[in-house]
Amino acid sequence: MGPLTSAPVTLLLLAGNAFFVASEFALVAAKRPRLERAAARGGAAARAAVAGIDELSLMLAGAQLGITMCSLGLGVVTEPAFEVLLDAPLAAVGVPESAARPVAFTLALGVVTFLHMVAGEMAPKSWAIAHPERSALALAIPFRGFARLSRPVLAVLGGVTDGLLRLCGVRPGAGADPPADPQRLSHLIGESRRLGLIDRAEHDLLGRAITTRQEGIDHLVVPAERVTTVPADAAPEEIRRASAASGHTRLLVRDGRARVAGLLHVRDALPHGPDGRTAGDMTYPVPTLSLDTTVLAAVSTLRRARAQLALVATPENPFIGIVSLDDLLSELLAGNPH
CATH class of the missing domain: 3.10.580.10 (CBS-domain)
Incomplete structure (x- = not known):
């Protein structure tokens, strides 16, 4: 695939990766009562979002499948195209032919990794955490459709995963049960701190609040x-x-x-x-x-x-x-x- 053809494919793969990342964090961060109120008013997107929260394990597995597919696509399509695109400039600046291929590969890998992290991971994750209900409503219907289409694949992957866990002596949890709210909150707090959305004091305060939940009255x-x-x-x-x-x-x-x-x-x-x-x-x-x-x-x-x-x-x-x-x-x- 030539560089001109690979450019739109790269954009589509980055957009797909961003879609799955944002969808995953939107469902985890969204407040269910707000979505339920919107669903009660007849919102189809809100109903899809609530249904996604009810099957959170399935939806998260679907997001991981989509992210993996897009990441592999970037490696297969975009990196070779960047290597070809860099051959001529490297030759023009006098890079020996024996070193041109490794240099082109390294530069291509760096560019693709940068685009993947910024456009495909960090930006959509920040948006979903900052606007959880809005992002959940915007993405719920197509994300729910993808999860339904990929359900057979996810069932096979889940079965293999459960089998490996049992071999290791670990009893897998029920696939349809969402993780406990404190686990979701801890995940969100850690990601919010890593992305700079909250400062250290806010991170520590929220972390202490989650720990306190286990104390008696x-x-x-x-x-x-x-x-x-x-x-x-x-x-x-x-x-x-x-x-x-x-x-x-x-x-x-x-x-x-x-x-x-x-x-x-x-x-x-x-x-x-x-x-x-x-x-x-x-x-x-x-x-x-x-x-x-x-x-x-x-x-x-x-x-x-x-x-x-x-x-x-x-x-x-x-x-x-x-x-x-x-x-x-x-x-x-x-x-x-x-």
């Missing part, structure tokens, strides 16, 4: 004896006094058997409300966590419940204390060891 629990409570029949004036005395705006409500019935906010007990209300009338549910719940799981539970506090219980005691969302988030973001 036991050291963040405020004991029950330090928690301000009011009885369910407490009048608004009593609620306001308890809030002023404790300095807390959220108070737990006890029922007639001294159990925690829920939570109230002191603003609901302000004088402008209707007369005759009691604490029981202002109570709303509060989630309960076990003592071995991790910090990350606790944050997720409170956010789903739209709650600022959670009760903490053990099998022996239904109320040993509370934990607040503010303390959990501070722990998660600061990652300070205890």
